[in-house]
Every structure is written in C-alpha cells, then in structure tokens.
C-alpha cells in the first residue's frame with residue numbers, strides 16, 4: 001500500500017469526471033423534504049445514495065423512521081447508515097450529512113434549471129444541493145474511491161449517517177441518534193460533519209459553533225373564503241392587513257429584534273471573545289461578494305461576524321395563502337400564514353424563546369383590535385452548539401486542510417443551523433468537528449446554488 005502525499009493530489013483531479021457525473025445524477029433527483037409531493041424523490045435519492053455507497057465498497061443499511069409527526073400520510077425517508085473499514089488498530093470517525101434539499105424553481109430566478117447540474121467555464125457547478133449538502137456527502141464517497149484507485153490504505157474506519165429530513169428540522173433523527181449511540185455508533189472516536197461553508201472563497205475553515213433555529217408560523221384567518229376586494233374591501237376585516245402589521249413588528253430594518261426580553265437571554269461578550277474577531281480572515285468585500293450587493297447592516301467585519309455567529313437574528317420567510325404570482329389579482333385572501341424564524345445563540349433556551357415569541361405576537365395582535373383570529377405555532381426548533389476546538393479532531397483536520405490547501409484553516413462559527421450536531425455530541429460523548437467544503441459564494445438555499453470544482 002502507498003501513503004497519502006502531495007504528489008497524489010493530481011491523481012484526485014484526474015478522477016473529476018466520474019465524481020462530477022455522480023453529483024450530476026444526485027442533483028437530478030429533486031429530493032425536497034419540505035414538499036409533500038416530492039417525498040418519493042427523497043426516497044429515490046436515499047436509494048441512489050445507498051447503491052453508490054455499496055458500489056464504492058461500503059456496507060449499507062437503510063433505517064426507516066416511521067410516519068412524519070403531524071403529517072401522518074407521509075413516511076419519513078430512511079437514514080442511510082454505512083460502514084467502510086473495520087480495523088481495530090484505526091480510529092473510527094462518524095460522518096453525518098443530508099441528502100434532502102431546499103425547494104427550487106427556475107422561475108425563482110435561476111439562470112439554469114435547478115435540478116440539472118450545469119458547469120460554467122470557471123468550474124462553478126450550479127444545481128440545487130450542489131453545496132448543501134449533496135456535494136459534501138458525495139465527497140465522502142469520492143475520498144473512498146480515490147484511495148481505492150490509488151491503492152492507498154484508508155487511514156480510519158468510517159461510519160456514515162446520512163438523513164433525508166435536515167431541511168425540515170431533522171424530523172425523527174434525534175431519537176434515532178440517541179438509540180444508535182449505544183449500538184451502531186458505539187465505539188466511534190470522533191464525529192465530522194460537512195454541511196456548512198467557508199467564510200470566504202480562498203481559505204479553508206474549521207467550524208466549532210453553530211446557531212440554533214426556532215421556526216414559527218402565524219396564522220390569521222377571518223372570512224370563510226377568499227373575497228373580491230372591490231365588493232368587500234372596506235367592509236371586511238382583512239387577515240393580510242393584520243398579518244403584515246404583526247410580522248412587521250417583530251424586527252426593524254437594522255435587524256434589531258423587537259421582542260421584549262429576548263436579548264436578555266443572550267450570553268454577554270467577554271474581552272477574550274472580542275479579540276477573536278479581529279484575527280479572522282474576512283473582509284467586508286467577502287460579504288458584499290456573497291450578498292451580490294453592498295446592502296449590509298454593519299460596515300465593519302467585527303460587528304458583521306458577531307451578528308452572524310454570536311447574536312440572534314430574526315428573518316421573515318414568506319406568507320402561505322398570499323397572492324404571489326405576477327399580474328394584479330384583486331383578491332382578499334381569507335387565511336394567511338406568515339413564516340419566520342429566530343437564529344438562537346448561547347445561552348438562549350428554546351422554551352424561553354417560545355414563551356416570549358408567543359406573548360409578543362398575542363399582544364401585538366390584541367393592539368390591532370381586529371375581529372380576525374390569530375394562531376401561533378412552533379414548526380420546529382434546534383438548539384445552538386459551541387465546542388472546544390482544542391481537541392485532536394480539530395488538530396488532525398487542521399493538518400489535513402493545510403496539506404491540501406497550503407494554508408492553515410481559520411477557526412470559525414456558523415450562522416446557520418445543523419440541529420443534530422448537539423445531539424451527536426451529547427449522545428456519543430465524542431468531539432464533533434464541522435469541516436466545511438463549499439465557499440461563501442455558493443448560495444446555499446438561494447437561487448443559482450453552486451459548488452466550485454476546486455472545493
């Protein structure tokens with residue numbers, strides 16, 4: 001057997017065609033976990049992943065999680081478990097990723113078909129899931145295959161755990177991971193998750209913290225059906241008018257959350273923590289490049305990074321039941337459901353956040369004096385996580401990243417959420433490392449999502 005040296009890196013590049021073809025096949029399956037009518041595709045993607053894993057020599061098991069809570073007509077997609085290597089002299093690393101994706105439609109503003117991988121002259125591979133998270137998941141298969149073809153002994157035993165509901169709050173996975181920590185995952189030495197992004201486009205990162213996410217819906221209803229605004233405008237109380245005012249009261253233009261007491265739940269910043277932000281390789285231009293504009297809230301990198309990593313944020317995502325097509329339909333929607341989420345940070349407890357949110361929405365609605373009805377519900381929540389990056393899992397990853405990229409990676413936190421991270425840490429008692437693959441310009445969850453070939 002050979003060993004892994006820098007001289008082998010061009011041999012990895014030589015395999016790019018089959019690797020990209022595998023990603024092309026994966027992107028072509030619209031495995032959108034949030035859309036009921038796409039559930040068959042999430043299953044199809046699970047089957048595809050399982051057969052590709054078998055083809056590279058892994059031992060695969062599909063584990064079914066039963067019905068989806070609150071949507072009993074839907075089956076939850078399987079967790080794909082796989083093992084590669086079983087050598088007691090090697091460490092065993094558990095890797096996690098997800099094979100479901102966010103919704104995408106060409107008419108949202110994609111330049112190419114979202115479920116057809118399209119590669120431009122700069123090596124940017126466009127397609128839904130390319131960076132979040134099909135590309136990184138298939139990266140594990142690629143690394144196994146590259147070692148096999150090069151005749152290099154794989155340095156660790158790999159256990160893999162890939163789920164199909166991450167973009168819908170990882171339904172059912174928490175209990176599964178807790179159960180399997182005593183069975184399938186027993187004996188692991190560390191955990192590695194590739195499901196977040198570099199801070200910029202040139203320098204790799206290792207990530208030791210993520211924000212939590214509490215996702216709410218606010219339903220306002222009144223009339224028993226949609227109405228003609230010419231006939232009923234002025235005489236009926238309109239749910240949409242109430243909803244936009246209630247949603248508008250949650251956060252101001254500068255991102256300041258208006259819910260009393262919410263900021264009191266946030267851990268105060270220390271001088272030691274403040275010092276971290278100045279040394280991170282990040283510029284406002286990195287942010288402008290990712291935004292595709294200069295419409296940032298802050299003008300300096302320190303406050304920008306703190307706003308992303310260590311303070312909560314509130315985002316309004318959409319309104320179900322509202323007229324949203326082109327044209328000018330003169331309708332009064334009878335029932336509208338606003339969706340918003342709060343990214344949470346240390347020391348915010350999700351239950352405390354819920355109480356403050358529910359009270360605030362009830363109070364704001366009461367102030368309107370409307371005869372319509374308000375219902376608020378929590379759709380899902382996942383807690384924040386912060387780890388100690390002084391563990392061998394991080395130093396090994398740092399060495400490996402430097403070996404490939406020629407530069408020591410930055411230690412970062414992530415503004416997005418991976419709800420299962422904390423569960424892996426608690427249930428296995430092992431260190432968890434986040435190893436991002438894609439870059440800051442990849443546009444996860446957005447239009448024109450991509451992964452660069454070099455990543």
Ligand SMILES: C[C@H](N)C(=O)N[C@@H](Cc1c[nH]cn1)C(=O)O
Pocket residue numbers: 132133166167168169195196213215415416417418419444
């Ligand atoms: C960071 C990760 N790739 C991701 O996109 N996570 C989602 C998780 C989520 C939370 N609620 C719904 N999905 C995210 O941060 O939005």
Ligand SMILES: [Zn+2]
Pocket residue numbers: 102132167444445
């Ligand atoms: Zn995502």
Ligand SMILES: [Zn+2]
Pocket residue numbers: 098132133166195
């Ligand atoms: Zn993801």
